[in-house]
Amino acid sequence: MRTPLRDTVALGAALLAPPAVAAVLVPFRDDATNATLALILVVVVVAVAAIGNRTAGALAALSAAAWFDFFLTRPYQQFTINDADDIETAVLLLVVGIVVSQLAARARKLQVIAVTDAGQLARLHETAQLVQASGSPDKVVDHVRRQLVDVLELRGCRFEYDSLLGQPPRLEQDGGMVVARKHWDVERRGWPEGEIELRVFGNGHYRGRFMLRPGPGSVPSLQARLVAVTLADQTGAALNTAGPVLEH
Incomplete structure (x- = not known):
């Protein structure tokens, strides 16, 4: 990585x-x-x-x-x-x-999430409550998938539980983007072409990844990307006790 x-x-x-x-x-x-x-x-x-x-x-x-x-x-x-x-x-x-x-x-x-609007904060709060209350990790995954579509203005989003195939562009933990192991300036160049992976970790172990399909012309802010990363972290917490641990 x-x-x-x-x-x-x-x-x-x-x-x-x-x-x-x-x-x-x-x-x-x-x-x-x-x-x-x-x-x-x-x-x-x-x-x-x-x-x-x-x-x-x-x-x-x-x-x-x-x-x-x-x-x-x-x-x-x-x-x-x-x-x-x-x-x-x-x-x-x-x-x-x-x-x-x-x-x-x-x-x-x-620090960037702290200045997001009330709607973004409400998403994080709602997801955190679902993680605590839900006994179904799949339900959390589906909820976060829908949230990611809204936050990042995506055309679609799916979750892969056990795949690390290929080297698609990756949304990193700091909100940055990596394409072919090189930094990609999202603000200047927009989303890269093709699907983008957002990896999910629970307790330090790889649990799966969201595959993001960007909408045409959308350029999500750093705040939005950090909210997306935090939503993925919450998914990792829900998946922490479910399924096999995949090394990365």
């Missing part, structure tokens, strides 16, 4: 930013408490997650905890901690860093 440039940059920052900031804090380690130094590193983790994704945030948290140990706890410049309070601080840095990074990544994904 193609990794967006923004996420690639964030992964690099997750590896490089924590050691760089920890090294900058070395002259202050005798004057500041380790809790204060750890909080500064948490800010770095949040910044990485805000520009990247959950993976980048988690990697930044692990990196921050490791370099906090290396640069800012005794014995210095060793991945060893002797003091019990420092161990506790390092563990808290890791846990807090992971938690807040996941929240920051989630906020990034939802």
Whole structure:
């Protein structure tokens, strides 16, 4: 699966930013408490997650905890901690860093959805209620299929439970489009030709895909595409306990 440039940059920052900031804090380690130094590193983790994704945030948290140990706890410049309070601080840095990074990544994904109109928000709310109340994943799939037709102004939409045949254009989790493994500018070029896949995942596993047939001349906004991705996520939640797990 193609990794967006923004996420690639964030992964690099997750590896490089924590050691760089920890090294900058070395002259202050005798004057500041380790809790204060750890909080500064948490800010770095949040910044990485805000520009990247959950993976980048988690990697930044692990990196921050490791370099906090290396640069800012005794014995210095060793991945060893002797003091019990420092161990506790390092563990808290890791846990807090992971938690807040996941929240920051989630906020990034939802920041555009937050400004959509009431109708779009109502779709998400209605679908979430159906996922919770319905005992039939097929019912959720059919409901989301109809919602996608409306949200994206499609000519049609179908769901495939067990197919990964071919390499059709793909609507990505960030609302972007990939065609032949290259970014496709939807705003400038409109939908690509042919059917477009929107993959559905449940608990990190591939569950199927919606195959979208765009309407003539339609150019859905980024907000609409993100709503569509979120609807697909809700489908994944409904399918999470149904059917075989397909590796991807």
